[in-house]
Amino acid sequence: MNRKQFAVGDFVHIFNRGVDKRDIFMNDYDRWRFLLGLFVFNNENSTFNALWQANRIYGKTTFNTVKKFLKNKERNLLVNILAYCLMPNHFHLILKEIKPGGVSKFMQKFTTGYSMYFNKKYQRKGALFEGAFKSVVSENQEQLEYLLFYINIINPAQVLEPGLKENGLINFDKALNFANKYDWCTNKEYLKERESIIIEKSILGEIFNDVEKYKEYTKMILMGKTCTTNDKLFID
Secondary structure, eight states, X not given: OOOOOXXXXXXXXXXXEBGGGOXXXXXXXXXXXXXHHHHHTSSTTOOTTHHHHHHHXXXXXXXXXXXXXXXXXXXXXXXXXXXXXXXXXXXXXXEEEOSTTHHHHHHHHHHHHHHHHHHHHXXXXXXXXXXXXXXXXXXXXXXXXXXXXXXXXXXXXXHHOTTHHXXXXXXXXXXXXHHHHOTXXXXXXXXXXXXXXXXXOHHHHHHTOSHHHHHHHHHHHXXXXXXXXXXXXXXX
């Protein structure tokens, strides 16, 4: 994988999809395993057999057993993970570069680890993802705010309304309710309905510390009353 260059402090929208637009999650266990990888491989010191070692010691692989396995091991984070969304054939992340080369190193370790898991489980060979990940750096706070809602709200709503981006929203209440209940994005973390060991909200946690402010801005986006000034943020 070619290393992409970002500056420390950059907020980066990361996206990748399955090769030939194939599904990269066949069930909820695959999604759970993907999220576990986000946690484990966000570590300069992590190895590809960390999950296997945790399973060997504790007899099963869960967030709790992995946390126990890593408890006395130094964690040297590569990035801050501010948000994620898992869709059937692709994923989105918002990452903050916190050390030189951190984003690229994290993505290399993380996508390799998940591809190895997926190929072994489904007895396949070859690339799982569509080449190197795509990335766009957020240039200002407005873009970063909108990007969070694009990932947490617009993407899940597209599961319900696949033509949302092209045709506009058909049922506001139904789409918002679906997005608020979607388990495979960080919307629930920003609604403060769920805690996560994966994400570090960074500046977005400060901006949207008030849940009501978050909810209000969510409604504004779905009703089309606010928009980003830079379409290049959206790379899918």
